Amino acid sequence: MTLSVLAPARYLSGANSLAGVGAAVAGLAAAAPQTPRVFVVHGDVGIGLVHVALEASLQRAGIAAERFKVEGPCSEAVVTSIQRATVGACVLIGVG
Helix, strand or coil: CCCCCCCCCCCCCCCHHHHHHHHHHHHCCCCCCCCCCCCEEEEEHHHHHHHHHHHHHHHHHHCCEEEEEECCCCCHHHHHHHHHHHHCEEEEEECC
16 A cells, blocks of 8 residues: 655635745746646535635735635545646645
């Protein structure tokens, strides 16, 4: 059995951290070899709390992000669905 662990290269938290998401994503996306695909991976609760500020930050940075809504509790099946939906992404923004 192969076990892989991926950790975020950048983690933002704290007061007004959402304001810096767009700039952080733009920096990461600039290194992409092709047109960058950016995904916001989210559930219902978290995105409901931050979507206005998150979208504003991404828009200020000129980043268009696709969304992937996670259904149900975290499981291997959910992780597999995220992997399949986000193939080719250069940045994943997790909200939850």
